[in-house]
Amino acid sequence: MADTQTADPLAHYPEWARNLARRYFTKTINQFVLHGNVRDLVRTIDEKDQTAYVPLRQFLSEDLFAGRDVVLFYDRSHGIHFADPASRADFNRALSGYDTIFGTEYAKKMPKDPARVFALLDNYIRLRLADGKRIAVVVDYAETIIPMTEAASYSAEDRTALVYLQKWSHDPILLEADFSLVLITENLTDLNRQFIQSPYNAELEITLPDADQRSSFLDSFLGTGGRRQRYEALSDVPPVALSQNTAGLGYVQLRTILADVIENERRMTFEALSEKKKELIEAEAYGLLEFVETDYTLKMVAGHSEAKAHLRAAADAIRKGRPDVMPMGYLVSGPVGTGKTFLITTFAGEIGIPMVKLKNFRSQWQGVTEGNLEKILTLLRAMNPVAVMIDEADAALGDRSASGDSGVSSRVFGQIAQAMSDTRFRGKIIWFLVTARPDLMPVDLKRQGRAEEHIGLFYPSTREDRVELLEVMMKKTGVRVALSDVPDALLDGERTYSGADMEALLTRAKFRATTDLAEFLAADNGDAAAATPAAEASGAEPTDNAAPGGDGAAPEAAPAEPAPKKPSPAEAEEGTVSGEVLAAVVEDFVPPTYPLQVELQNLVAVMECTSRSMLPERFRGLDREATVRRIEELKRLIGER
Known part of the structure; x- marks a missing residue:
């Protein structure tokens, strides 16, 4: 019995809901800003004491604020709406009285703009609190009501909404009464900074579920019956592994993954899960994460x-x-x-x-x-x-x-x-x-x-480093050339080649080898095609010993020049490049050079490095004071202040 009496009645609530309740009971704060994962489901306990997952609005109206007499919602799209018909009827009665007093016709057409809505709510809230009613107001998409903007850019509507909210937050009558105002937004930074910095409201973040919470959701969703059996038959990913490999996803996204397997009978593999997770997270981040x-x-x-x-x-x-x-x-x-x-x-x-x-x-x-x-x-x-x-x-x-x-x-x-x-x-x-x-x-x-x-990171300076860089770039570009055929200018020359330079050189060499082969084949085919029409045009019968003198003696043939060796089409497609082609490309290559900028980038990288052992040998002994002076000189030379 003692354990029952001391049990926390809020224990089944999410952490943010427990914080809200505790702050509310202090009677010092009545405004709460919920931000973060506000479009996801919320874990709760239903009437049968079973775990359930419901939308945030339903959780607020049917669970957290279930004891309130009136729970009303407001957003710019729907205007004012209510959790139950009785609250709606009560508000309509109050609205008729408001129209009579102020000469408005809101009973015929309810306003949706914040200025007039908040004026209505102010009158209604005070009227019903005086009757001992308990009221909760939920304002969704709060960033459209009090958006983040510079003070000079406030519209009259922005100022009116801000004043009402600030007035309600520290009004003694509202603080003493059973009244709560909850504003909902995904990003806290989207709200007016003056409002956020006020000490009279509390910001509560609704976080994405962790691995244990995701595991509980999966157990609840799959249950122990046919749905779980169907999932296990169509998935290579056990539920435990699914909960561990879906960090960054909410309950709605998990439900989407499960429904895709169970309803669409799409087989779930670890590779498919990885792709789906990346797709969902990139979409959730509005394409700003890759x-x-x-x-x-x-x-x-x-x-x-x-x-x-x-x-x-x-x-x-x-x-x-x-x-x-x-x-x-x-x-x-x-x-x-x-x-x-x-x-x-x-x-x-x-x-x-x-x-x-x-x-x-x-x-x-x-x-x-x-x-x-x-x-x-x-x-x-x-x-x-x-x-x-x-x-x-x-x-x-x-x-x-x-x-x-x-x-x-x-x-x-x-x-x-x-x-x-x-x-x-x-x-x-x-x-x-x-x-x-x-x-x-x-x-x-x-x-x-x-x-x-x-x-x-710095350009390679030794032959060993350059050879290693060249081999890596050959793998990356698919170029094949014997190291013995690589020109010394590339590996031992005074000019320094970066990885990007070497990649460009090898790509050019492959291009050159391919185009030279195409030109050679075209010329070869052209010569063969030209020989036959010439013979046909003469009208002569082909003979083995034709001679100008008519005696049948053949003139002595000039020795044929050796045909230039060319790579086979297969070799060209594989990326084979001769040493001659690579040497010609290296000699012709003029990389865009910005010597002062490169020297500056080298020196600032040296000065920033926090480990002497990670510096190349040639930089370890640099005098730091002289290096700083050289950096300042380089900045002046390239026009930086």
């Missing part, structure tokens, strides 16, 4: 031996379940063409966890950029463990002092910086910031506690 998929591993990276050794050790730690030894993030820098993006992409093939790439999440519309980023960060937290690559990070992330864009860049910077420094996700969300100009990035993102490990 999964990095590659068949390459770090074995495909030439040179950079120290960086590869570190990343292999990091991948091993992740596979062993040691996130605590991982850095919060990496800064990967170096001159253009050194394979920064490729290195991180191949790392995705080593770690055994998903890697995503942030696409352009910026928008020209006020508040959309911050909302996009909040959505992405919410998904990343739910998907962990996950690696995140941000290419051209110096341009993508902004900084604290950015101006000229109404503060968007500084707010983006703040969101990213906060996410990167959340130690709860050490080794679970691994950030890779990739840039050729780390000096342009704010110190706040590069400091320890965020991008803790700084890796520098």
Whole structure:
């Protein structure tokens, strides 16, 4: 009996609902903002004490606020609507009185705009609270009611809605009465900042379900009868494995996957599940996240031996379940063409966890950029463990002092910086910031506690490194050429070739070999075709010993020139390239050169590297003060301030 009396009546509620109830009982807050996974199902207990999953609106009206006398909903599309007919009838009676007093005709046509709706609600709420009624108001799509915008851009409607909400939040009468106001939005950053920063409301995040919660949902949905049997007969993925491999998905998405198997009889394999998960998450992120998929591993990276050794050790730690030894993030820098993006992409093939790439999440519309980023960060937290690559990070992330864009860049910077420094996700969300100009990035993102490990990549300088790079690029491009036929200018010359340069050279050589063969074959066929018409045009019978003198003696034939050796069509298709062709391409190749910019990118990467052992030998002994002076000189020479 004692256990029954002390049992928590809120125990079956989600964490956010328990927090809402506890905050409400303090009688100091009556406004709550629900954000995050608000379009998903909510776990509850039905009338038969069975686990059920229902939409958020149904959970609020039939469970959390089931004891209220009136539960009404409002959004711009539907206007005011009610949880039950009795509440609707009561409101209509009050509406008739409002029309009589204020000379309106709202009983004939209910308004939908926030200014007039909130005026109606203010009158109705106060009237019914005076009668001892208990009321809950739910405002959905709150970002359309009090959108995030600069104060100078507020419309009269925005100001009116904001004033009503702020007035209700600290009105003593409403705080003492049994009244609650819930606003629902997916992204907190989409709401008016003045409202969000108010101490009189509480923001509660509805998170995506974790593995245990997904497992409970799968057990509830499949049950123990025919539905489970049908799923198990059509799926190679057991329910336990399905719950473990669907991080980042909500209950609705899980139900979609299950229904596709059970109703459409589409067989579920681990490969099909992986593709479906990526499709659903990319759609959920509005196409702003892209999964990095590659068949390459770090074995495909030439040179950079120290960086590869570190990343292999990091991948091993992740596979062993040691996130605590991982850095919060990496800064990967170096001159253009050194394979920064490729290195991180191949790392995705080593770690055994998903890697995503942030696409352009910026928008020209006020508040959309911050909302996009909040959505992405919410998904990343739910998907962990996950690696995140941000290419051209110096341009993508902004900084604290950015101006000229109404503060968007500084707010983006703040969101990213906060996410990167959340130690709860050490080794679970691994950030890779990739840039050729780390000096342009704010110190706040590069400091320890965020991008803790700084890796520098540089052009190959030794013959061994160049040979290794060439072999890797031959595999990548499908070009075959004997190393003994590779010109010394490519492997030992003074000119430095990046991986991008070598890839371009090999592709040109393959193109040259293919086009030379086509021209040779065309010319050969043309000569053979021309010989027959010439003979036919003479009208002479062909003879073995025709002679101009008529004596039948044949003139002495000139010795035939040896035919040039050409690769067979099969060899050309396979990518075989002769040493002569490659030498000609190397001699002709003029890479776009920006020596000052490349030198600057080299030196800033050296200065950023946080491990001396990961620097090439030629950079380890550089005088740092002299290097800083040279960097400043280079910036002046190329016109940077």
